[in-house]
Amino acid sequence: MSSVTFLNRQALYLRPDTARVIVRPFKPTTEPRDLKPTDKTRANHIVDRVLGLDPEAAASQLADVLENFQGRHRNLLAIFEARADEMEEALIAHASFSRTQRQLLGAYFLNEYSFEASALFNPSIVSHPDQSGAPEGGRRFILSLRAVGEGHVSSLTFRSGSIAADGSVSVDPTARLAAMPKVVRRVGSPEGDHVEVAFKSEEDISERVIFPVTQAQSNGIEDARFVEFADDGRKTFYATYTAYSGTGIRSELIETSDFLSFKMVPLRGSAARNKGMALFPRKIGGRYAMIARQDNENLYLITSDDLYSWDGGELLLKPEFPWEFVQIGNCGSPIELDEGWLLLTHGVGPVRKYSIGAALLAKNDPSKVLARSREPLLRPEPSEREGYVPNVVYTCGAMRHGDQIVLPYAVSDTYSNFATIKIAALLKTMEN
Incomplete structure (x- = not known):
């Protein structure tokens, strides 16, 4: 079945805006080497x-x-x-x-910093914690995006919008101003700083920019994969992301209930030393579960009793089809369907072309792969091939709404768009 049968691009483009700036500390350049303590x-x-x-x-x-x-x-x-x-x-x-x-x-x-001057990409989407004003039969959402400015420093920014009953997507106007949060708490630990930051309530969701605040994040907060996590009736929004210091990477976790205050904590364990971890939206068999890629090539399933510590892992998926022969990775947290867990994946093929596919995992035992897409669901269209990194479509998380998947995705590491996917038609294209 052709992808056009079940996938609809929305042509709702979110592009970087050089006029949106934050102010951040300016530090004079390095002092002369012969500077004396008294100088x-x-x-x-x-x-x-x-x-x-x-x-x-x-x-x-x-x-x-x-x-x-x-x-x-x-x-x-x-x-x-x-x-x-x-x-x-x-x-x-x-x-x-x-x-x-x-x-x-x-x-x-x-100094002023144009935080999204270069790119606005790799989005993820979750339900808005405040559903007042949602369209009838629809839902309000919050979109997170990776913003890149001068020096290729990545930060985390947000948008809000609505999904109508028919699956059409609209994004609220973006505020002209932008602001960083106040650091309200910082606690050192052997694995790195634990930080809490808070925005002011009068700052619109699109004004809020989480800029690196620790040494481990100093060159970027990259590719946040947000998920709405349910635990004993309590809902919390978590996101795994990559902290980049300029010389090393590690996985960290951000937590919020209202998108006003956020906690950022480094993750521990052998499985947290690479990119691309994604948390399941609930415990499975009483344990937390993650999809990860410890070896830069395959996908693994990891479980843990501790949300902040991740070790080991069971091989789940490896490259199988030509469009993913170089490597595969996850495209956000698994989405729960009646039929199982829908895991969106990305694959890298010839000439480093990125495409998006899917796998279906058993609901009670996600180590079992029930089905897999032989062909990509989404690959760069001719109009989507040019950008900062050509030939890439990528997402950090989609969301179910009724009988559809709402899929925000990035185009060539430059800007973002939306697509919707009919779930029933998608499942029919996947092979056991």
Whole structure:
């Protein structure tokens, strides 16, 4: 059966927008190698210059900065003061500061960053925790996306939207402003920092940007695979993601119940040292379960009594068809159907072309593969082949709505789109 029989592209494109910026700490470049402990650093020099301004000049300069940047961010003066607070240790060696001087100093140690200037891709989708305003017979959703800016640094951003009863998708307008959350708690551990961050309630979901906040994440928070997890009647949203330091990777877990406050925790164990882990939406046989790819080539099933520790694994799927001969991986958390667990997969074929396929796993024993797609469900169309990384379609998670699968997917690591898939027709194309 041709893919057009059961898959419908929505032509609802989410493209990167260079005008959306956050402010993040600016740190002067590395000091000279022969710097003595008693020498002043570049930061000290900047502070001295600001302190050298007379009060009227300092006030005038601060007013000029506000006039230039006020419409681009919320509460700029508070942001400037918070940055000065972060630098208290560096400022303590200097004379006392007026409030105007502190705010101006904060401005000098910040810079704007266009967090999605290069790409907006690898989406995942879950039901919105607040279903008020959902269309009749439809559902509200939250979409997570990987945003990439200067230096190829990845962060996590969001959109909201609705699925109508007929499966058509709409995305809410994107806010003009963007903001990073406040770090409200940080606890060190042998495996790395555990961090809690929180946004302000007045910040729209599309304003919220989770930018790297630990050394392990310093070069990127990549490919979050969100899932709505049910446990004893309590629903929590989890996402596994890849933390990239610039030299190494590891899997971490993010947790939220409202998409306002988030906990980020490193995962432990031998199975957490690679990319692409995806959590099942509920326990199976009393244990947590994950799909993972420890060896860069095959897919494994892992179970654990501890949500934060993952070892071992049982080989589940390996490359079998030409479109996936290079490697396979998961495309998000398994989706529960009456017939079993629907696992979307990606395969890499000739000339490193990425396509999306599927497998069906037994509901009570997902180590058993019931069926598998011989041909991809989704492969790059001619119009989807060009981008930052050509010949790629990819997703980090889909969602069931009625008799359909709503599939957000990325195009050539540049922008994102949606497709819907008829479940019954899809299952008919899969081979036992």
